[in-house]
Amino acid sequence: MPPRRLPAREAPPLPRLRSVTGLAMVFLALVCLSLLAVQGWSSYSARQNYLDEANRSTVNMARALADHAEASINLVDTMLLGMVERVQNHALVNDPQRLHTLLMNTVSRTPSLQGLFIYGADGRWLFNSLPATPPHANNADRAYFEYHRTHVDNKTHVGIPVRSRSSGVWVVPVSRRLELPDGSFAGVVLATIKVEYFKTYYESFAIGERGTIFLASDNGRFLVRRPFKEQDIGADLSRGPVFRLWRETGAPTGSATMRANIDQVERLYTYRRLPNYPLVIAVALAKDEVLARWRTSAMAALAGTLCLIVLLLFLGVRMIGQLIERDRLQRQLRAATTALEATNASLQLLAMSDGLTGLANRRHFDDRLQAEFKRAVRDQSPLALVILDVDYFKRYNDRHGHVAGDACLRAVAAAVLSGQQRPGDIAARFGGEEFTILLPGTDLAGAMLVAEKVRAAIAAQAMAHDASPFRVVSVSAGVHACIPQRGEYPRTLVEAADRGLYQAKAEGRNRVCAAEPSQHAA
Ligand SMILES: Nc1nc2c(ncn2[C@@H]2O[C@H](COP(=O)(O)OP(=O)(O)OP(=O)(O)O)[C@@H](O)[C@H]2O)c(=O)[nH]1
Numbered sequence: 001m002p003p004r005r006l007p008a009r010e011a012p013p014l015p016r017l018r019s020v021t022g023l024a025m026v027f028l029a030l031v032c033l034s035l036l037a038v039q040g041w042s043s044y045s046a047r048q049n050y051l052d053e054a055n056r057s058t059v060n061m062a063r064a065l066a067d068h069a070e071a072s073i074n075l076v077d078t079m080l081l082g083m084v085e086r087v088q089n090h091a092l093v094n095d096p097q098r099l100h101t102l103l104m105n106t107v108s109r110t111p112s113l114q115g116l117f118i119y120g121a122d123g124r125w126l127f128n129s130l131p132a133t134p135p136h137a138n139n140a141d142r143a144y145f146e147y148h149r150t151h152v153d154n155k156t157h158v159g160i161p162v163r164s165r166s167s168g169v170w171v172v173p174v175s176r177r178l179e180l181p182d183g184s185f186a187g188v189v190l191a192t193i194k195v196e197y198f199k200t201y202y203e204s205f206a207i208g209e210r211g212t213i214f215l216a217s218d219n220g221r222f223l224v225r226r227p228f229k230e231q232d233i234g235a236d237l238s239r240g241p242v243f244r245l246w247r248e249t250g251a252p253t254g255s256a257t258m259r260a261n262i263d264q265v266e267r268l269y270t271y272r273r274l275p276n277y278p279l280v281i282a283v284a285l286a287k288d289e290v291l292a293r294w295r296t297s298a299m300a301a302l303a304g305t306l307c308l309i310v311l312l313l314f315l316g317v318r319m320i321g322q323l324i325e326r327d328r329l330q331r332q333l334r335a336a337t338t339a340l341e342a343t344n345a346s347l348q349l350l351a352m353s354d355g356l357t358g359l360a361n362r363r364h365f366d367d368r369l370q371a372e373f374k375r376a377v378r379d380q381s382p383l384a385l386v387i388l389d390v391d392y393f394k395r396y397n398d399r400h401g402h403v404a405g406d407a408c409l410r411a412v413a414a415a416v417l418s419g420q421q422r423p424g425d426i427a428a429r430f431g432g433e434e435f436t437i438l439l440p441g442t443d444l445a446g447a448m449l450v451a452e453k454v455r456a457a458i459a460a461q462a463m464a465h466d467a468s469p470f471r472v473v474s475v476s477a478g479v480h481a482c483i484p485q486r487g488e489y490p491r492t493l494v495e496a497a498d499r500g501l502y503q504a505k506a507e508g509r510n511r512v513c514a515a516e517p518s519q520h521a522a
Contacts, residue, residue, distance in 0.1 A: 021320050028316040032309045039305040043298040054290040055255055058270035061205055061283045066272040069215055072112055073174055073277055076191035077156045080176045083189045103129035112197040114164055114171045117190040130166050148177035148188045158277055160221055160234040161195050170195035172223055195224055202226040210265050210286035218278040242271045242282045354429040356406055357413030365428035372440045373490040383440055384447030384481035385497040390433040391474045391509040395467035408473055415457040419450045444481035444514055451477040451512040474510035
């Protein structure tokens, strides 16, 4: 049995790599997802800002356009009221030249006006602002004329644009009914506002390529629209998004994002009803155009974020790769260190043990003897030594051969090892067929007991030794115990035990003797 082994130093366990790389991956994924989430959220907020801003601008434009339409019609309405007053009171009717001049001057000073007209009850042209009246001209067929002929009210009528019979341009007819004192129909006064006037104003607004502005009657007929197309004039848009919204809300103004029936473009609409006339103005911006700038900047930001994520992933994956590599190297190093430590331990063991018996060798015994002797001096504790020698071993070798001799020594060593019972005890091969047992903290009586036990154990093995008078293998043992003092040396202990052995041999072998003749025991 080998001497006590020094326990191999336990290396601290390495952190589990899988959990570290897993954490790193989760962290990387979280960082990337957070970047995407922040980017997504800021893009979404920016998009909402763009839409809100566009909505605000359509509300403001609708307000300005409604004011403009209201003011334009108000102006000509005031003129019409004056004309009605003058005609019905016959103030100027009796002076046609003066009335003509008045109408001409009024039109020339009002850029929005195309002309002013007074028609009789049969539709004939009575007075107008034109330089010359076309012969046999009659407007009884016009819608506004029919309206006033059949409607007894003094309200202003704003009609669907018509192409002027005098100038050929598109005009919005604004008219009032003329009555005789008895309330019967006497004709119509008409002011025509150039469609061009509205068109020019509407074109001054920045509403993009696919934005739209339109003025419509409250029963859903186009008056003027940007972009201007002649075929749109009078078209029915009562089923369009604006009138649908108006019908739903019933409010004088409203906004919503809807798709147009005409061109299927999705737009941000705001409509506003004119307070004093049966008209509705609406302005709309194409959602696509509103979001175009946002889309460009969102794409740029997204591209930047994606580049950042790719870079992060690249660096992260490399970092995780290095973690794995570092862990692999650490494990290799640990394995190599453990193997080296095991080799060292077994080398140390080999250096300390006897090759034949496996007991501690002489060198190790000497080291331990030195150390225990010093400890006993320090602690003033007893230290005992047993030296055992196989009896007639030369004869054994001669009789049974060296191989059997070696086997005999191994069997004796096993018995000697049984004497090593406490942690501090050490059994060693002293040399040749001699063995020792060092017993720290043991007095002479204890050591005698241990020696006797070992001797008896060897005798009990009853290994045949034909050349011995005992016929079996036996050992003699010398024992000495003392409390070592300063100035004494370990060799005194060995010499004393050796003297005990000498005495045991001298007294006939197969016995245990203490160093002092008076203390020996058989
Ligand atoms: N087989 C074998 N023999 C050994 C070994 N070491 C020493 N010997 C032999 O042990 C014998 C010791 O003989 P001696 O010192 O004369 O003593 P002895 O014959 O035992 O006689 P006493 O000690 O007086 O009883 C020698 O013949 C050595 O060669 C070993 O490792 N193996």
